Amino acid sequence: MTLQLALTLDPESRLPLALQIRDSLRKLMEDGTLWPGTRIPSSRQLAVDIGVSRSVVVEAYEQLVAEGYLRTRHGSGTTVAEHAGTPDSASRLIPPDPEPAPEAMWDLRTGTSNVVDFPRQEWIRCMTAVVADASRQELGYSPPAGVPQTRRVLTGYLGRVRGVRSRPEDVMVTAGFAQGLALICRVLLDRGHTTLAVEDPGHPGEREFVTSSGLKVVGIPVDGDGLRVDLLERSRVRAVLLTPANQFPTGVRLAAERRERLIAWAREVGGYIIEDDFDSAFLHRSDRLPALQSLAPDRVVYAGSASKTLAPALRLGWLAAPSELMASVEYVRAGWDIGCSGLEQLAFARFIDTGALDRHQRQLRTELHRRRQTVRRQVEACLPGARLTGGDSGLQAYVELPAHIDEKALLRAARRRSVLTRGGAFYTLTDTTRRPALVLSYATVTCAGLNQSLPALGEAYREAGG
Incomplete structure (x- = not known):
């Protein structure tokens, strides 16, 4: 079966052709039809094969490259990336970091669940x-x-x-x-x-x-x-x-x-x-x-x-x-x-x-409340001028920072101290007026870990001008 025949396109669909091409190619990679390293047709050739504008294929290819499914190299064409095919619909709800994370002692990034206490x-x-x-x-x-x-x-x-x-x-x-x-x-x-x-x-x-x-x-x-x-x-x-x-x-x-x-x-x-x-x-x-x-x-x-x-x-x-x-x-x-x-x-x-679910959730609520209080105390002690927003429960803390703090510099300084977290920019779509911020997840970090990681984050904060 040729790649042209394997693509699934519907000219009557409300979904734009570029998205249809992207989704069809992505499905071929995720189900193992297209293996990592496989060279795919040039945008010009595929456009001819399926009878669409080359710009439509280029847009689909660019999106797949951005998502990590395809790799382009000058003189070598476009190939299926090494790790293509691993994400599913659930994992795409956890977007990749903009750069690979080093090994770290404390991971305060969102997107994790407390599976250690699974009953x-x-x-x-x-x-x-x-x-x-x-x-x-x-x-x-x-x-x-x-x-x-x-x-x-x-x-x-x-x-x-x-x-x-x-x-x-x-x-x-x-x-x-x-x-x-x-x-x-x-x-x-x-x-x-x-x-x-x-x-x-x-x-x-x-x-x-x-x-x-x-x-x-x-x-x-x-x-x-x-x-x-x-x-x-x-x-x-x-x-x-x-x-x-x-x-x-x-x-x-x-x-x-x-x-x-x-x-x-x-x-x-x-x-x-x-x-x-x-x-x-x-x-x-x-x-x-x-x-x-x-x-x-x-x-x-x-x-x-x-x-x-x-x-x-x-x-x-x-x-x-x-x-x-x-x-x-x-x-x-x-x-x-x-x-x-x-x-x-x-x-x-x-x-x-x-009643097992109720009992389990009560235990988790009690533990997460302790962690939230630990975060609050440590932020007050180690990040002067910062403040937590929202109530006193949940899985993460949104910490607004003074306007002069360089969010990116703070994140880099935290990484050097083996603390991984994300800034407010990671979650922001278009709001350019927001203040710099940190989002600290404590879903998988115990109070003991927070009492170690947040002082280290405080050192990074001082280095970034806090």
């Missing part, structure tokens, strides 16, 4: 019980939307802990948050949406993921009260993705007045709100409000996963969507796969029913 024995007991009791039907293929028992348990659990108002038939079990987001993006495209608003600053991996789905990202600034809904109203978009409970990465909470205004906007434009409730399990009662979905089940798609609370390897996520939207989501899902592991879904349902 192995509790999970084994639940899985063992499920395997022992599974009926013939449960050992067969489960519905693409999820095992009915798991959807019922999830519906009750989300209603109890987050105030989510839904029905089991409007809840879908997904392969993590990434698949849920991909499904919603596809449905939005099918319904004529061309743009999706996101928070700025926000998750750079999610922005890349949305763009790769074919939607254009529109950044909406965030301030001390959360997303600027007034700017969203002027943007002319009809869908928005946000983290209202604990904004990523600043930690601010969407103010009550803005929650109401956001719902009113969605109703007025006939649009949708995608609520990423990624770390609500770690919020203390004083920082926790009911899910935004509880205010407008007909306009809000609620999304969550077990990646932060248990482990990313489980690939368990969920959507609670408006009834009229869920039918479209199920239609798209049916064309993608045949659902997640039924046994793991049943084990998760049992994990919830036995």
